[in-house]
Amino acid sequence: MPVSRMLNNLQFQMRFARKALRPSTASLCIQHQKYRCLSTSIQRLKEEPKAAHPTKHESRPIRSGEPVAEHVKEDESKRAGLPEEPMEGPPPLFSSSTSHDSETTAPLAPLPAQELFSLKDRTILITGGGRGLGLTIAHACLESGANVRCMDLLPEPSQKQWLKSKLYANKNDLEITYHYLDVTNKIQVEKVFKHLFEINDEKKPIKGLFTSAGIQIMMPALEFSIEKFRKVIDVDLTGTFLCTQSFAKNFFKKNPNLNVDNDLKKQASIVMTGSMSGHIANLGIECVAYNASKAGVNQLSKNLALEWSKKGIRVNSLSPGYIRTALTAAQLNEKPELNEIWLQGSLLGRLSTPDEFRGPVLYLLSEASSFMTGADLLVDGGHCAT
Numbered sequence: 001m002p003v004s005r006m007l008n009n010l011q012f013q014m015r016f017a018r019k020a021l022r023p024s025t026a027s028l029c030i031q032h033q034k035y036r037c038l039s040t041s042i043q044r045l046k047e048e049p050k051a052a053h054p055t056k057h058e059s060r061p062i063r064s065g066e067p068v069a070e071h072v073k074e075d076e077s078k079r080a081g082l083p084e085e086p087m088e089g090p091p092p093l094f095s096s097s098t099s100h101d102s103e104t105t106a107p108l109a110p111l112p113a114q115e116l117f118s119l120k121d122r123t124i125l126i127t128g129g130g131r132g133l134g135l136t137i138a139h140a141c142l143e144s145g146a147n148v149r150c151m152d153l154l155p156e157p158s159q160k161q162w163l164k165s166k167l168y169a170n171k172n173d174l175e176i177t178y179h180y181l182d183v184t185n186k187i188q189v190e191k192v193f194k195h196l197f198e199i200n201d202e203k204k205p206i207k208g209l210f211t212s213a214g215i216q217i218m219m220p221a222l223e224f225s226i227e228k229f230r231k232v233i234d235v236d237l238t239g240t241f242l243c244t245q246s247f248a249k250n251f252f253k254k255n256p257n258l259n260v261d262n263d264l265k266k267q268a269s270i271v272m273t274g275s276m277s278g279h280i281a282n283l284g285i286e287c288v289a290y291n292a293s294k295a296g297v298n299q300l301s302k303n304l305a306l307e308w309s310k311k312g313i314r315v316n317s318l319s320p321g322y323i324r325t326a327l328t329a330a331q332l333n334e335k336p337e338l339n340e341i342w343l344q345g346s347l348l349g350r351l352s353t354p355d356e357f358r359g360p361v362l363y364l365l366s367e368a369s370s371f372m373t374g375a376d377l378l379v380d381g382g383h384c385a386t
Ligand SMILES: NC(=O)c1ccc[n+]([C@@H]2O[C@H](COP(=O)([O-])OP(=O)(O)OC[C@H]3O[C@@H](n4cnc5c(N)ncnc54)[C@H](O)[C@@H]3O)[C@@H](O)[C@H]2O)c1
Pocket: 127, 128, 129, 130, 131, 132, 133, 134, 151, 152, 153, 154, 181, 182, 183, 184, 211, 212, 213, 214, 215, 216, 235, 239, 273, 274, 275, 276, 319, 320, 321, 322, 323, 324, 325, 326, 327, 328
């Protein structure tokens, strides 16, 4: 609003306040205070330079002439230090909390930093858990203390890695189990998720889902058959949605009265594998359906976060860059020149291996990311930076 109009407004309000002062003696004090406030505002506006056009805004000088933050005072003798808690403004309390002890005002604060990433005393579900990224994350979840349920289309998981994980689980009194699942089959998805929630040990509640099931088809857009296009979207996007939907339905059924303000430790986290291909078109490969499906996954996480975060499920996506797995091996086999093209795009000058996603996924699944939802974590060796 231009200054002249603000002045007019204030002067009008002042006349009103003056009028109100005359007949009423009961509210004299309050009205008098209002009157003084308005006078001061008018005085200030008169003194201040006219506001520039918003696009040419110049910073207004600080009234006191002193730096605003105490700690930047140059005179050491005047250093008062910052208050531990903000003295003004809304307190950092949760909306429904009335207590002032730190357990309720910051429920995760007592967790030591090294336990922030722990997944102990919970169960994590993983789609695409038969090999590649999914199975690597499954092992990382075990090492972090969780029971794990892997689901995949493969008749059995990749044996070498699976036996290693089984052995680790047995030694550490943990469980890892394998369940056949086609993520595109709605009836099957509903059945498997319902079953997993029903049989689950109450002492280790299901609190996480990592979706890794995905396929990639390399084919120029002009030749892409509609069947193949639909197949990619069906597995990568619709399959991801079906699994997250079933997870959420069962989780909310099990946890109907979650107080999202205070029960931070009881909340769940969904991490969906998107891809940097959801952000860019990859040089050297034609994969229009895959990239569209992964862009869909990245967006899906935002919408699900909007709907579920306040009910107790955080939802985020992970966008990996190139990983050395069976999926990329097939592409490199077909087009060996891709290796050079991909290396040129990486600021780190290399492709990644599945183990490098353990940190990011544990972070997203655990309480370490308690204030993160509706976000996409891009872990691409700097590929998208250029
Ligand atoms: N490898 C990469 O460079 C790369 C990069 C970015 C994102 N990703 C994504 O990471 C995830 C894992 O890929 P990966 O590299 O480990 O490949 P992968 O092929 O080794 O693993 C994918 C898994 O998904 C399973 N799967 C496929 N269709 C399924 C279905 N209908 N139902 C259930 N399971 C199904 C496969 O059997 C396989 O075990 C995928 O979503 C992929 O798009 C991979």
